[in-house]
Amino acid sequence: MLDLLDFLHFLNTNKRDTTYARIIIYLLNHSKEIQTLTITEIAERCFVSPATLTRFCRHFGITNFAVLRDSLASLSMMKKHNGLRMKEQELIDLKNDPKEYLISYGKEINTAINDVLQTIDIEEVDHILEDIQQAEEVVLIGYSSTLELAKELQTSFLLSQKLVFVGETEETQQSLVADLKETSVVIVISSYGSLLNKSSDLMRRISDSPAKSILLTQHTQNTLTYLFDLSVNVTTTNYVRIGNYPLMFYLDYLVRRYASLYQ
Numbered sequence: 001m002l003d004l005l006d007f008l009h010f011l012n013t014n015k016r017d018t019t020y021a022r023i024i025i026y027l028l029n030h031s032k033e034i035q036t037l038t039i040t041e042i043a044e045r046c047f048v049s050p051a052t053l054t055r056f057c058r059h060f061g062i063t064n065f066a067v068l069r070d071s072l073a074s075l076s077m078m079k080k081h082n083g084l085r086m087k088e089q090e091l092i093d094l095k096n097d098p099k100e101y102l103i104s105y106g107k108e109i110n111t112a113i114n115d116v117l118q119t120i121d122i123e124e125v126d127h128i129l130e131d132i133q134q135a136e137e138v139v140l141i142g143y144s145s146t147l148e149l150a151k152e153l154q155t156s157f158l159l160s161q162k163l164v165f166v167g168e169t170e171e172t173q174q175s176l177v178a179d180l181k182e183t184s185v186v187i188v189i190s191s192y193g194s195l196l197n198k199s200s201d202l203m204r205r206i207s208d209s210p211a212k213s214i215l216l217t218q219h220t221q222n223t224l225t226y227l228f229d230l231s232v233n234v235t236t237t238n239y240v241r242i243g244n245y246p247l248m249f250y251l252d253y254l255v256r257r258y259a260s261l262y263q
Contacts, residue, residue, distance in 0.1 A: 003060075003061075004075070005143075005144055006060050006061075007024045007027075007028065007060070009168075009169075010024060010060075011024055011025070019048060019052065020056055020059065022046055022047070022048075023046045023048065023052075023053065023056050026042075026045060026046050027042075027068075027072060028072075030045075031072040031073070031075050034069060034072060035069065035072075035073050039053055039054075039065045042065075053065055085240050085241050085242075085243060086241070090241075105241070105242070108239060108241060108242050109239075109242050109245050111239070112235060112239040112242055112245055112246045113245070113246065113249055115235045115236055115237065115239075115246065116234050116235055116246050116249050116250055118236075119233070119234055119235055119236055120234065120250065120253070122257075124232065125253070125254060125257055126257070126261070128214060128230070128232075128254070129254070129257060129258045129261060129262070131185050131212055131214075132157075132162065132164075132185055132258070133162065133258075133261075133262050135183060135184060135185040135212075136181070136183040136184065137165065137179075137180075137181065137183065137184040137185070138157075138162070138163075138164040138165065138184070138185045138186075138187070139164070139165050139166075139167070139176045139177070139180065139184065139185070139186045139187070139211075140153060140154060140164055140165065140166045140167075140186075140187050140189065141166075141167060141173055141176075141177075141186065141187070141188045141189065141195075141199075141202070141206070142166070142188070142189040142190070142195070143190070143194075143195045143198065143199070145191070145243070145244055146189040146190055146191055146195065146244065146247070147166070147168065149189055149244065149247065149248060149251055150166045150189050151166055151168075152251075153166075153189075153251055153254075153255060154166045156255035156258075156259075157255060157258065159259075160255070160258055160259045160262060160263075161262075162258070162262070170199075170202075173199075173202060174202065174205075177202060177205050177206055177209060178205070180206070180209040180210065180211035181210055181211065182210040182211065184209075184210075184211035184212070185211060185212045185213075185214065186206050186209070186211045186212070186213050186214070187213075187214045187215075187216060188203070188206065188213070188214070188215050188216070188228070189216050189217075189247070189251075190215065190216075190217050190220070191217065191218050191243070191244050191247055192217070192218060192220055192222075192238065192240070193217055193220035193221075193222030193224070193225065194222075196215075196222050196224040196225070196227075197222070197224065200224065203224055203227055204227065206227070206228075207227035207228065212229050212230075213227070213228045213229050213230070214228060214229065214230045214231075214232065215228040215230070215231040215232065216232050216234070216247065216250070216251070217231070217232070217233055217234070217247070218233065218234055218235045218238065218239070218244075218246050218247055219233050219234075219235045219236055219237050219238050220233065220238075234246050234247055234249075234250040
C-alpha cells in the first residue's frame, strides 16, 4: 500500500538526483499520465530499468507496480480540498468571500482553544509530567502532522534537560516499543485517533508492554483508546476543519509547565 509520506520523507532526506528520488518526482508529477503507460515506458522516462522500478516498489513496501499505479490513480482523482479538511461548499465560500471565510475559520480556532482551556486538568498534566520526569526512558509516537508535533516536543524537553525519543519511521517505532520497560513511558499523539487504527498492531504492542502508556488526542470516539493506561482528550468535541490547533496548544502548555516545574 502506498504511503505518500514515505515518498515525501525520502525526497526530504535524499538528494534529488538519486535514482529513487528521480522516480518519485516523475511519478508525483505525472500521476495521471502513468495510467496509460507500461512499466517499461515509465522506466524509460525515469532512465532506469523495469527491474529497478520493481525494487523501488519493494523498498517502499508496495506489492508491485500495478498496486503503485492504482494508488497514484486514486491520488490524481482526489479533489484538492479533501486533504485540507474542507467540504466543497467551503472551497466555494473561500473563493467568493475570502475575508468572511478567514473570520469564520479564526472563530472556530478561538472556540477550540477556549474548549481546551475548560478541558485541561492541570493536576492531570502535572501527574503526566511527573511520570515523564521520573521515567528512565520516554518514547513519543506520532504520524504525519502529529509526528512533527512529537519532534517539536522532543526539542522542547531537551531544552529542559530531558531526553525523549521519537520514532520517525515505522521500523524505528517498532524497535522503540520492543525495548519498553517498566521504567518507560510511551506517549502516543493522535489528533483524531486515526493512528490507533492505522497502526493497530503497534498500539496493541504498546498496550502489552510493561511501560506506562498515554494517549494525547483531541476529542475522539475511537474504541482503541482503552488500550492505554491514560487517555487524554484535550477538547470535548471535534474541530475537524482546524486540524491540530487544540493539540498544539495543549502540548505547548505541557512543555512550558514542565520547564516551570523541573529546572
